[in-house]
Structure formats: structure tokens, C-alpha cells
Amino acid sequence: MKETKLKVNQIRKAFPNLPTLQNISLELSESQFVSVLGPSGCGKSTLFSIIAGLASPDAGEVLIDGQSVTGRPGRVSFMHQKDLLLPWKSILDNAALPLFLQGVSTGEARERAQQYFHLFGLAGFENYYPAQLSGGMRQRAALLRTFLFSKDILLLDEPFGGLDAMTRQSMQHWLMEVVQELKASVLLITHDVDEAIWLSDRVYVLSRRPAVVKKVVEIPLKRPRQMNLFTDATYIALKETILDCFQREV
């Protein structure tokens, strides 16, 4: 049995006159890939803000490695649909940003970030500015930055939402391999059912606002997964289960 990395326990959050999250609980184990699937505007991003410690829940707690980090930022970083790279810094310095913030010396921070440039498909572009790279490359740089901040847990909030379909698919494929290689635990927010099933070990389906966990679906598909999985009978059955639950919500 793998150890629990991240545990979200009975989180409740309401904005004035707008109950957003109601008793959300979820779990992420070591080297596991878990997705949170929900209709747009259901409060998924609020949930991530709470896990990252940027917002405090009204009730409930966030545990990482058994320690409460509720309402305290600085333990896990997240990645957005927007790459949020600093336009005035090179790709290398952008990726190494969390190390700079932790007080690592410039030379060492760059060296440590540089080691991952090949794996992240960024080799040779260290000294480019973000505006000089394509959307896919910028997202990979943003992922590397997230990884260098907290190597064990990655929070990804619709990371490929802004990319075109082709780039998106190759990025999903690449993400799956890279995460396996890095042995990181990933929590992914998405509203794309295929993306959720294809990448995950477990999928939490959220309802509309105020969000509750409608269903928890384990994805028993073997890894490494290939593209032909999309026509696999188990895959289709899983997709039907989720869609059935999901569509009553939309």
C-alpha cells in the first residue's frame, strides 16, 4: 500500500451568498495520478486555491504527508491554463524561479533547473524569452517550474486548456511519461472526460455549484497506456459511467 501524500478532508467554502464547496474530500497517494472532473464554474479552482494554501476553507483541512497545511501557502505550487511565465526572464530563470525564491544561489539554481531541460523538451532554449516560444513549450516550462518547487506533488489546473487539439494530445502523452519518470504525485483539474480517464488512476466527479463529490471512479487500465486505448471496451465502459454521472450535472 502506497503512502497518502495529500488528503483533503471535508472541505467547505462559501463566498457571500454563494456556497461553493460542500464537504469535499479526496486523497492522493504517492506516485498516483488523480483527476478532479467537474463542470465549468463548479468551484474546482477554489478547491485548488485552498490546497495551495492561498485561500482558507470555512471548515475542513488539507493534510500533506500527514501534516496540516490548511491556509498556509508555500508547500505546493500549481500550474494554470495560463503559463504565468515572467516575460522579463529567460526560460531557464523562469524554470529556476522557485529555487531563486528559496535563496539558492544563481549559479546553482540554474544548474539544477538545467538538468531537466532535456526531459521537458526545452533543451537549447534556455536563454529564450517566453514570448519567443510556442504555447506548448511555455506550458512545459511552467510545469518544470511547478515541479522544481515541490517535486512530490503537482497541482495542475486545466494545464492544456489553452492549447490547440493537436498540441494538447501530444502534451497529454508527454505528461504521462514525464510524471512516471519523475515519480511525482499529480492532482489534475479538468473538464475533459477523455483527458481525465486516459491520464488518471482515479477520477473524482464533482457536481455543479455547490460542489459535492458525486462519484469516485477507479481507473484500472494498465500502464503504459497507448492511443489505441480509446477503443478499448473497459475504457468505453468507464467513459459511459462518468459521462452518465457528469451529464446529469451539465
Next chain:
Amino acid sequence: MKKWVNIGDKALPLLAGGLLLLFWEAVGFFQWLPPYLLPPPSRVIQALGRDAGLLWQHARVTLTAASVGFGIAIVAGGSLALLLDYSPLIRRVLYPYLITSQTIPIVTLAPLFAMWFGFGLLPKILIVVLVCFFPVTVSLLDGLASVDQELIDLMRSMGATPWQRYRWVKLPAALPSFFAGLKISGTYSIMGAVIGEWIGGRMGLGVYMLRVRQSFATDRVFAVIVVIVALSILVLKLIQWLERKAMPWMKTALPTETLPEGEVENS
């Protein structure tokens, strides 16, 4: 074709300016207006050449007042903008006064400053500071406020201290707006010094301008104006040069379709 358009961009304004100068010259040549009212350009150029040494001596004094005042305005205005950005409470208290201060006509302050501080360099510097202070403060304040809140959230999630948020995100993000303000106040700085000199003193382009006007040497008045314009443009160019040096990431964007995709090893 494209090249021709580019040449046209520069040649057309030059041509228009040339025609205007020619017409102006003709006004003097055919004596439509007497030269003590409107001296033709040739006379102005002669005056420039004749007075060059004198003009330079006065210009140096004006430049000193302008650059010292501009420098103080940058430091003081920049600090105030940072303070107002950092503390919403102080901003609420001071911002209305900052805006109101701009409605005071500075020309009317000049004689008061002469009363209080005499006819030396100090009142001139103060006028320049007052003229330059506001654009610097407001442009930096706007720039600091324009930062993407999600970027700030990201920095917070990575545990950045307030100083780190300014150092990595807020200050660089504010630079374009800050430089826009610098260009405005930089060109005003020369004018501010000249206004300050009008109230009196021994040296400076403003002082010199009053003297030559009182002796109806209109061509020399125009020569001073040419020098003031040239100095202002020089300051502007200097700031633009600094702007390019300070923000090397601007002007690097390439057309989307030419952006590299990089190598991803998909199996």
C-alpha cells in the same frame, strides 16, 4: 514597395517641414512681416552660430537645474509610488492630495519660490521637481497596480516574501508604464527649469531669453527656443535609450507560426 513606404515615413514629414521653413523664409525675404516680429530661419541660424558660446554657458545652468530636479523627482516620486502601492491605507489617505496638488498652476508658484528661496539654483530645482514629480509617481503607481493578480498568487503559492514579489514581478511589470511617465516628465524638466529662470537669476536659458526679448532681438529669442527644443529631444532620446537597455525582453516577440515547438520524445 515596402522599402518605398519606409522611406516615405521619414521623407514626408521632412518634406513638409522643409516647405514650411521655405515659406517662413519667404515671409522675411518679401518683407511681408518685419524681422523684429518674425525673423526668418536664416537669421535664427545666424543668431545660433553667433551666440553659440553664450547659449552653451546658459544651457549648462539650465541643464543642471533640470537634471538635479528630475533626479530628485524620480527618487521621491518613485519612493512615494512604492509606499502607496505597498500600503492601501496610506494610498487612501494621500492619493486625493496627490491629484489635487496637480491643479496648482506652477507658473504662479515661481515668484513665491523666489521670495522664499532667493534667486539661486534652489527655487529652479524645486520648480522642476514639482513639474516632474506627478508623472513619475502616477505612472509607477499605475504600473505596479497593473500586475496580473494570478501572477502574484503564483508567487505567494511558492512562498515569496513581499520583497521578492516586488523584485521578481511587480517592479519589472511596472517598467513600461514607468518609462512612459519618465518620457513625459523628462521633456517637462527642461521647460520647468526655464520657467523657474524667468523669475530672475544671473544665468540660465530662461534668464537669457528675457534679456534678449527686452532688447527686441527676436532672432536670438528664437535661437533660445531652438536650443530648448533640442535639449528636450536629447533628454527624450536618452530615456528611450535607457528604456531599451532596461527592457531587453520587449521587441523579442516573433510571429506565432515561426515559434519553435522544441523536441518532445513521444513513443
